[in-house]
Ligand SMILES: O=c1ccn([C@H]2C[C@H](O)[C@@H](COP(=O)(O)OP(=O)(O)OP(=O)(O)O)O2)c(=O)[nH]1
């Protein structure tokens with residue numbers, strides 16, 4: 406008999422009052438990198454995002470990101486392509502010690518108003534490993550072939 410253990414890290418979610426009845430964030434395909442986040446706006450009061458404006462949209466959940474990981478809040482390409490909707494601070498960073506509601510800072514770069522309804526999949530979250538380094542100060546930088554060349558120094 407083969408026993409299959411699920412070795413994936415666990416993402417613990419805490420549903421808030423405004424998340425009542427919403428589908429859990431989920432991977433929408435077998436190999437999806439991100440799980441889609443849904444708008445926890447009031448059913449009776451959809452949010453209208455005018456062109457050039459931004460809004461902090463609640464997801465209805467606290468995400469307990471496992472230690473050693475971060476949550477990256479990224480735009481959905483379909484919304485960006487069709488409506489000019491993006492995440493202003495992309496990728497948004499959700500720290501593993503954050504215990505507030507995850508929110509999505511949406512911006513409308515399109516030329517028409519965009520209506521965000523309850524349950525709409527507005528963004529996606531990728532869970533990615535992060536490394537915290539030990540910070541040290543040195544008097545001089547080590548030598549390399551590149552040196553200070555950057556910003557197109559190798560050609561375009
Ligand atoms: O798209 C985002 C970005 C951030 N956050 C939450 C989780 C994150 O852990 C916290 C702080 O984010 P960040 O460090 O990017 O913002 P800050 O301006 O540096 O705020 P702080 O001083 O609270 O760290 O805000 C979100 O819910 N959504």
Ligand SMILES: [Mg+2]
Pocket residue numbers: none
């Ligand atoms: Mg910060």
